[in-house]
Amino acid sequence: MAKELIDPKDDIRAYGADYVHFCLRLKKLSGIDLSSYKSRQMHRRLQNYRNRLGFSDFYTFSVALQKDEQKLKGLLDFITINVSEFFRNPEQWRILRESVLPTLVVYRSGQPVRVWSAGSSAGQEAYSLAISVLEAGGVPKVLGTDIDEASLKKARAGIYSSEEIKGVSKVYLTRYFEPHGDGYRVREILRRAVAFERGNLLTDEYPNDLDLAVCRNVLIYFTDQGKQRVLRGLADSLRRGGVLFTGATEPVFNPASYGLSQMHPFFYQRS
Ligand SMILES: C[S@@+](CC[C@H](N)C(=O)[O-])C[C@H]1O[C@@H](n2cnc3c(N)ncnc32)[C@H](O)[C@@H]1O
Structure with a gap:
């Protein structure tokens, strides 16, 4: 079963305090609550994305998101994975x-x-x-x-x-x-x-x-x-x-x- 962000202590242990802080800040900025998304998979994707943008931790990344609307928009596009097709399958x-x-x-x-x-x-x-x-x-x-x-x-x-x-x-x-x-x-x-x-x-x-x-x-x-x-x-x-x-x-x-x-x-x- 996918692990959920239910107990913040577990998440701090698994992903680090900076990631938990990042999730809370993202929820405030966008309304998207990552706790309902599969967390291990999401954490890995976000870590890769963050590294690509040149941030070494989630804390500095979340500060940048708060200041830069374009960065936040880019991140939301990335999180929501909006690949689609006409008459898919x-x-x-x-x-x-x-x-x-x-x-x-x-x-x-x-x-x-x-x-x-x-x-x-x-x-x-x-x-x-x-x-x-x-x-x-x-x-x-x-x-x-x-x-x-x-x-x-x-x-x-x-x-x-x-x-x-x-x-x-x-x-x-x-x-x-x-x-x-x-x-x-x-x-x-x-x-x-x-x-x-x-x-x-x-x-x-x-x-x-x-x-x-x-x-x-x-x-x-x-x-x-x-x-x-x-x-x-x-x-x-x-x-x-x-x-x-x-x-x-x-x-x-x-x-x-x-x-x-x-x-x-x-x-x-x-x-
Ligand atoms: C992979 S696309 C699927 C599109 C289409 N249903 C299809 O099968 O081709 C997933 C979509 O779900 C949306 N999505 C993700 N989380 C959502 C949520 N909590 N509420 C509504 N839409 C969400 C994304 O923004 C994205 O556009």
Whole structure:
């Protein structure tokens, strides 16, 4: 089980007082509480990052962060690991399209299908969801939330390079994107279907009455306790019959304890 920053004395012993001080200062400056992230892995990554910037200890690093907004922004980008893709793990999106969405669309019969991309990064997942609902004949209403402002800004702009768009088929590219400079921009039909808001999965309230909650490649960074909190919230955010869609390496091991039952690998229905 991942160790958590529960007892400050343990953490001072394991990581040093300067790291514990750094975590507290980061929480004050950004609202990000590293105690819910796997701590050994996070400590190692942060140590490498700090060394790369030329700071020999976490105390001087945290003083620099307080004085320099750009440094703080750079660090937050690094912590939140916002790698994403359109239609990431295509086999799972095939299951979504063929076996999950048709029922959700019929249930809403012409009313918006309520979808949440929790940890939406730069918007690729939220727009992929809107496309999938449209292709299934539904009316998408997708909310993307993320803790990282820089990702949200890019998501709202909806502008992607040719490299970033590589998971999108030619048909979808023509239908849902327009050329923009060297890359593409999402068309109005997607823009209208998707909204982005800042939200911290570990502290903020969750939406409700959702048909589909999607949380992929986010849970992996959390401690077991953080993961359980988020899974409980995701399950509660669904209407009865609503579906949770998780990442390709993130099965829910005990779905029944959240009131969920497995439909397909990585898809769980609220019973
Ligand atoms: C690896 S990306 C996953 C993006 C997308 N879901 C996907 O699978 O392609 C992880 C995202 O989770 C966000 N994140 C990390 N901690 C978070 C938190 N506590 N609350 C909300 N989002 C968080 C990061 O900012 C990042 O954009």
